[in-house]
Each structure stands twice: as C-alpha cells, then as structure tokens.
Amino acid sequence: MRARAVVVATLAALAVSVVGGGLALAQPEDEPGSTIRPVLPPRPPPPEPPPEPPPPDPSPVETAPVEPPPVEPPPVEPPPVEPPPHLGQPDHRIPFVADPPPARPRSHALSRKLGHSPPLPLQLPPTAATQPGSLTELKLGAADPANPTPLGERQGLGLPIFELRVVGNTKTTTKTVEFTSRIELGETATQERLDLARDYLLSVGLFKAVSVDCERTEDGSGARVILHVKDNFSWIIAPLFAYAPNNIGGGIGFAESNLFGHNKKLLLLGEYTTAEKYVLLAYLDPNIRYSRFYWRVDFLVRRDNIREFARGWDGNPRISRATDVDTFGAGAMVGVNMLRVLRFDIRLKTYYDNVQTPSCFNTINQDGSGTADVVAAQGRCRAPSSSGWDNTLNFNLTFDNRTKVYGVQRGLKIWANYQYGARWLGDNWDYHLLSLGTLVALRFFKEHNLLLHFNADVFFDPPFKLEVEVGGQETARGYVYRQYRGDTSLRGSIEYVVPVFKIKGFSLRALGFYDTSLTWFRDLPGQDGPLSRMIRHGDGFRDYLPDTPSGVVRDSWRNGIGAGVRLYLRGVILPLVGVDVGYGFESSSVQVYLAVGSNLD
Secondary structure: OHHHHHHHHHHHHHHHHHHHHOOEEEOOOOOOOOOOEEEOOOOOOOOOOOOOOOOOOOOOOOOOOOOOOOOOOOOOOOOOOOOOOOOOOOHHHOOOOOOOOOOOOOOHHHHHHHOOOOOOOOOOOOOOOOOOOOHHHHHHOOOOOOOOOOHHHHHOOOOEEEEEEEEOOOOOOHHHHHHHHOOOOOOEOOHHHHHHHHHHHHHOOOEEEEEEEEEEOOOOOOEEEEEEEEEOOOEEEEEEEEEEOOEEEEEEEEEEEEEOOOOEEEEEEEEEEOOEEEEEEEEEEOOHHHOOEEEEEEEEEEEEEEEEEOOOOOOOOOEEEEEEEEEEEEEEEEEEEOOOOEEEEEEEEEEEEEEOOOEEOOOOOOOOOOOOHHHHHHOOOOOOEOOEEEEEEEEEEEEEOOEEEOOEEEEEEEEEEEEEEOHHHOOOOOEEEEEEEEEEEEEEOOOEEEEEEEEEEEEEOOOHHHOEEEOEOOOEOOOOOOOEEEOEEEEEEEEEEEEEEEEOOEEEEEEEEEEEEEEEEOOOOOOOOOOOOEEEEOOEEEEOOOOOOEOOOHHHEEEEEEEEEEEEEOOOOOOOEEEEEEEEOOOOEEEEEEEEOOOOO
C-alpha cells in the first residue's frame, strides 16, 4: 500500500509536468513499483547541409560576393530529467527506516514506558544501493552489503563518548543530571557503563524513572549518550513513627532533596520518643559548584534518656539506672570525593552535654521496692558521667560504589572513622574513638539481595553518651533497644531480601536475617568500695554500674534471628514502612520493631 501511494503521488506530480512541458510517462505494467522513467519526444531530423557553391567563372567579370546562407545550430537536446531521490523509489529506498528493526538494548524497555522513543540506528538493507550525491549518501555514507556495520557500532557502543544529552528534566538542571550520571567524556560507551549510569541516577532519589540510550555522532567517530529522566517531587512533609522495646514515639519531618534543582539537601526533623527527643536542622551540598568537594552544616537540640540494664536479665531486662542527658550544639563538615567512589571528610562538632540527676532502681524486686542495687553497692545513686563540653574532630574515609534502585542494592561500602576529643578544644578529657565497617551487597535474579554487614569499634576513654550501644533494629534484633554497652564491639549481620509484589509504584520486599554481636568493656576496676568504679579523667569522671563485667565473658555475646518486610515507593530510597520480628537466642524472647517514615535498613 505504501509503494502504491508513492506511485500515485508521483503520477499526480508528473502529470502537471506533462501538461506544462510535454513530458510523457511510461511504466511497464508487469513491473509494479519499478522506477518511473521520463520518455522524451522524438528528436527532430538533422538539418540538410547547404548546397555547394558553383564553380568560379574564368571570365574577368567582377561580381558581388555571395554570402553563404546562415547555418542554424542543431537543436540542443534537453538532459534527461531524473526524479528526486524520494520519488518513485520502492519502500526500501526511503532513508532512516530500518527493515527489520534492530534489537534494542535492555535500557530501552524503560524508555518505552516513559513514552520516549529511543533513536534507531540509521540502517540500510543490503539491497539498497546508494546513488552518488543522493540524500542517502550525504546522510548515511555508502553502505557495503558485503561488510555490514555491526549493530553495536551503529548505536555508538564501543566508541568513545563525545557528547552527553539530557532529556525530560523539569526541575533538576542539566548539569546536575550529567554530573550525577558519573559519565566522563572520552570513556568508552559500553552497555554495562550505560546501565551503571542509570543506577547512579536512580540511587540519588531525584528521579522517578531513568533510561540511558546511545547513538553515533553525525560524523560517526564517537558516541552520544542520551539521559532520559523524569523528576521526582522533590520535597515532602511526612509523619514519623517508631516502635521498639524500650523506645516508642513519633514525630514529623520536612525534607527538600533537590533544592534549586542542584541536588542540595535541606532536612528538618522533630521526634519525641520514650528514649529520645530532638530537633535537627541540616543542610548538605553534595558537590560544591559541581566539583568534587562537598560540605554540610547541622544544628541539634536533644534530650536523651539513657537506660542502663542489670546483668543477667536478658529476656526480661530490668533497669538499674536511668539518666537524662541534654545536648545542644552545631557541627560543620567539609569533604572531597577523591575518586567519585572514595571520599574523605573532616567534621568539627561543638556540643554541650548537661547530665541530669539519675534515677536508680531495685532490680531484684520486680515492683521496684526495697533498696536499689546501685545504692547498696555505691552508697548513693551517682550520675554516670560529668557534664561539660564535647568538642571533637571527626575524620572519615569511605569507599562506596553501591547503587540502590527501588530497594535493591549492589556494590561495596567500606569506611573508617576516627573521632578525637581534646582538652585543647574544651573537653573535660582526651578520648579517641575508632570505628571500621563494611557492607557487601550482592544481587541475584535481578531483584534478590544478599547483604553482609560487619562493624568493629575500639574506643579509648569514651564519654558516657558515646559508648558502644547494642540492641534493637540497628545492631541486635531480638533484644531491647540499647540494652548493652561497652567500649569495644564486633558485630555482624546477614540479610537475604526477596521481592514479594509490585503494584502501581509500590513494592513489598521480604527478608530474613541473622545478627551477632560481641560487646564488652576491656578493663574496669572491681567494685571493692563505694568509689572504686568511679574513674576520673582530667576534669571529669565516669561511674560504672557495680555488676558491669570487665573483659570478654559469655554474657558479652548475643545472637538473634528473624524476618521482616519493607514497603517501598518508587522514587523514594528509604522504605515507607519497615517491620522486623527477631528472636534472641540468649534472651529466649521475641521482639517486634516497626518504623514508619524512617529507616530500618
């Protein structure tokens, strides 16, 4: 039908030419769709040669010279009129149409969902000849049927990247999209590199959907990468709710994740729970003027209710001492992305901690009657630590090449953190905190995740509120929130996550986990007298409970196993709802953890 339409249009156009210029058309009836050729009128006969002049007269009679008759030039034959390249040609001669369409790379599937049509490679079938000077030759170059161009090369794969193009962004600036993709001009375009750029763009949480396409540049010497993005709604006001044994409450949060379209972050959180009450304001610029440098500033006001539990009551924990610590202050950080996946930053923190008068409890009698254990051993209920300034320098080195797309992680994260509190900064005493950690995220069957966590902490003379705390959804599921304390800790966790279903942007994922933790104080004095466990540091002190073990004992090791679910919304990195149920082997109890609008991961 398409060839017939072309022929009809051609006949109509050339019929006008026939009326005006006397051209006639002829097309063999037994060759439908063949090329239309113009038939010219017959040539006029050549002119007769002029007659020869008579022989000269020998007589001397003078005669007037006879002029020869004018010779008319032969008529100039008009050159044959060729139809335009786009008229009178079969369908396979129409440029920019590939027949059959080539196979599209994996990243085009999402592009079709977005309504974008990824550019098809410019292709001619082997039967299409290229005419000199035609549109085909000018745009595509001559085709060699004997040596067809490989499909990947026609799309630009395998060629150096000469150009980036961003399509579909409405709020996020083009430069921000290019910077976030981590594609460098000059590197080779491969399907793996395009898929990785897509994952990087989705991981930052700025976009609902992303697809990455590739095509050859006009001169054919390089590749053009096209980034199709669809912006997320960048700000949100959301309620927060958390439930864990020994900690229940909620709050509200405001987050702007793409301030001014430059990926700047603004966060305002307020939360009120039985263990913590705080207000936090933070601003983060992850790339200063699209450089490798970043900075952050934050302000905090918090009241922390720290509960210390008696030894030997794992399954039914009993509080020995509860202390409120009020903190207010600010911090500032500056850092550099050295290799895009390797960053280093320094943070200066200036806080003041006001340790309130504690409450001590009788852990022998469940109703709390009688003399408290702490008072019996130490003479009175002392505060666990002194008040004072907590000013520190924090040095952090992180390698992180992970991507996180719709809750599925892949990659490796390794970090080392050193926190230094010094008297010359205004602290009561000098202390040193060293932490190491790693996360290995393996992906199977496209959406299955195996997550391996490992953490190690070695602290020297830490303040009370900065000691290692273990128990709850972040460290040891199956136990009460912050049930155990120490200055040294080794922790590990294994999680396997599987998809359950997806409905209109929502996805539910289930997981199974195993947590293990070894936490202890390396060297504490014995409780030989009321003041024997009060250790003085500089201008301050730390008072330990009388039954806190020193060194590694069996009570230092805890293990838990369980399962949970996470509900994600497409385009939001953190889960909307998370529920975990854990069983503690040492506690022989089941604990439930719930988080709404906050992070259980």
